[in-house]
Amino acid sequence: MVKLNINDVDCFYGSVKVLENIVFSVEGGEFVGILGPNGSGKTTLLKTIGRILKPQIGTILLDDIDVYIMKAMEVAKNIAVVPQDTSVAFDFTALDLVLMGRNPHIGFFETENEKDIAISKKSMELTNIWNLADRNVSELSGGEKQRVIIARALAQDPKVMLLDEPTSHLDINYQIEMMDLLKELCKKEGLIILAVFHDFNLAARYCDSAILLSKGKIASIGSLDAVLNKENLQKIFHVNAIVKQHPLTSSLYVVPLSTSKPETVRPKNLTVHVVCGGGTGVSLIRTLSKHNYRLTTGVLNVLDSDYDVVSTLGIPVVSEAPFSEITEESHRANLNKIDNAKAVVLSNTPFGYGNLKNLEAVIASLEKGVTTIVVDKTPIQERDFTGGKAQALYMELKDKGAIFVKNCDHVLSILDTLESKIGK
Numbered sequence: 392m393v394k395l396n397i398n399d400v401d402c403f404y405g406s407v408k409v410l411e412n413i414v415f416s417v418e419g420g421e422f423v424g425i426l427g428p429n430g431s432g433k434t435t436l437l438k439t440i441g442r443i444l445k446p447q448i449g450t451i452l453l454d455d456i457d458v459y460i461m462k463a464m465e466v467a468k469n470i471a472v473v474p475q476d477t478s479v480a481f482d483f484t485a486l487d488l489v490l491m492g493r494n495p496h497i498g499f500f501e502t503e504n505e506k507d508i509a510i511s512k513k514s515m516e517l518t519n520i521w522n523l524a525d526r527n528v529s530e531l532s533g534g535e536k537q538r539v540i541i542a543r544a545l546a547q548d549p550k551v552m553l554l555d556e557p558t559s560h561l562d563i564n565y566q567i568e569m570m571d572l573l574k575e576l577c578k579k580e581g582l583i584i585l586a587v588f589h590d591f592n593l594a595a596r597y598c599d600s601a602i603l604l605s606k607g608k609i610a611s612i613g614s615l616d617a618v619l620n621k622e623n624l625q626k627i628f629h630v631n632a633i634v635k636q637h638p639l640t641s642s643l644y645v646v647p648l649s650t651s652k653p654e655t656v657r658p659k660n661l662t663v664h665v666v667c668g669g670g671t672g673v674s675l676i677r678t679l680s681k682h683n684y685r686l687t688t689g690v691l692n693v694l695d696s697d698y699d700v701v702s703t704l705g706i707p708v709v710s711e712a713p714f715s716e717i718t719e720e721s722h723r724a725n726l727n728k729i730d731n732a733k734a735v736v737l738s739n740t741p742f743g744y745g746n747l748k749n750l751e752a753v754i755a756s757l758e759k760g761v762t763t764i765v766v767d768k769t770p771i772q773e774r775d776f777t778g779g780k781a782q783a784l785y786m787e788l789k790d791k792g793a794i795f796v797k798n799c800d801h802v803l804s805i806l807d808t809l810e811s812k813i814g815k
């Protein structure tokens with residue numbers, strides 16, 4: 392089985408170091424995604440492995456042989472590179488271009504034989520472009536050209552394929568087709584595939600492992616779960632994202648929510664505690680968070696959709712086990728958070744016996760003189776599943792001076808006024 396070892400590689404452009412301390416190994420049959428922000432060194436890493444840019448320090452070993460010692464033709468028989476830029480300078484037919492993939496296998500005084508043509512044809516059939524064989528490459532669409540270049544790489548019959556954003560020009564249908572094909576070749580033929588991806592979801596679906604680069608160094612390496620976690624997305628890409636396992640494909644999927652450049656955010660002085668549940672806090676929390684209020688929240692059951700949002704945004708939350716009643720301990724922790732808040736907002740949440748303590752906590756805040764805002768969209772009778780207990784507590788809220796509003800905008804305007812008065 393083919394082996395690729397990257398040993399302590401440092402790479403420079405002129406005097407600028409762009410790769411540092413790169414160490415990893417891959418074996419045949421592994422599909423590895425290379426991820427990282429723009430300029431993190433992904434293309435440079437592929438160039439270094441593909442014998443295009445010699446590292447100043449370290450070695451690239453293909454089956455224990457340094458690729459920079461191997462003859463160029465020998466490397467070309469083993470390593471195929473599919474670059475990002477698929478422009479073709481001369482007028483070639485698609486078949487001519489794919490046949491060029493056979494060059495390393497053809498002797499200096501020989502021309503391509505039937506076997507070379509058969510392999511090229513097969514590569515073109517696999518990539519669904521045999522019908523384009525006689526077409527001039529310069530006339531093809533970006534997606535068609537990309538498939539021709541991938542077919543040329545396949546015709547090379549390599550042991551290692553290096554692909555720089557292999558599907559960037561392909562529509563969703565061809566993306567899946569191409570990735571399925573590459574994955575199949577990787578497994579059946581024992582190929583090593585290293586591919587740069589910008590699309591996390593595509594990477595998560597097809598790669599066995601991933602390497603995350605940041606500023607020329609490996610920031611994380613390993614399984615997709617380990618590499619594509621919320622912390623890394625936040626730290627390296629500055630995005631808040633939901634990362635979950637898809638129930639159907641069981642691959643991870645990533646939904647970026649917002650960019651988060653901490654240095655540009657100036658939080659407000661007011662701390663607001665939000666009491667919500669059952670998804671009734673989602674837009675409220677988003678709005679307040681967008682307006683840079685310091686938020687806390689609780690008590691929320693883990694798995695509640697409100698919990699998802701607050702944990703994604705990194706908002707401190709008092710949590711309870713899924714589907715469990717609020718314990719005395721969580722209730723106390725919630726009251727503690729309320730003590731540190733200048734305002735409490737209760738969302739339009741339904742009440743059962745499990746979360747009734749949240750309503751008691753809101754009353755406690757009111758009794759301490761904390762500004763308490765209640766979003767009251769749906770009549771409480773329709774969301775009281777406690778046989779009237781919640782309604783009674785709601786009456787208490789009204790009597791004790793909670794501010795009842797109908798929507799988030801109203802909450803925001805009250806908080807903005809409060810911020811201008813006491814937030815300073």
Ligand code: ADP
Nearest residue numbers: 404405409427428429430431432433434435436
């Ligand atoms: P990525 O593929 O992750 O976007 P690259 O490997 O293309 O990153 O680039 C890594 C760093 O090297 C960047 O800072 C980029 O500006 C620099 N760089 C890339 N190519 C060259 C070059 N030919 N000459 C000088 N610097 C380069």
